[in-house]
Amino acid sequence: MRPPVSASPIKRISIEAGCISCQLCQDIAPAVFQVDEGADCVVKPDAAGHFGPLREDIEQAARDCPVEVIKIEQG
Numbered sequence: 001m002r003p004p005v006s007a008s009p010i011k012r013i014s015i016e017a018g019c020i021s022c023q024l025c026q027d028i029a030p031a032v033f034q035v036d037e038g039a040d041c042v043v044k045p046d047a048a049g050h051f052g053p054l055r056e057d058i059e060q061a062a063r064d065c066p067v068e069v070i071k072i073e074q075g
């Protein structure tokens, strides 16, 4: 049997240096990530309210980010 997936809620998401503005994360979770043309990705100011409901999308974005700069902190 597989162990249960960690249920710790997402506390914080940060973007480390090195974003290449590919917009993939924004395509996956536009309520959380904003990537303006040519600018580094930012986590939207009101994103925290979506951390729970969009957890799977957020984790997918972090996994799929080509330069792995999306960091998820669980509490």
Ligand code: SF4
Residues within 6 Å of the ligand: 015, 018, 019, 020, 021, 022, 023, 024, 025, 026, 033, 035, 040, 041, 061, 064, 065, 066, 067, 068, 069, 070
């Ligand atoms: S997926 Fe990664 S590299 Fe692409 S915009 Fe988002 S943070 Fe930047």
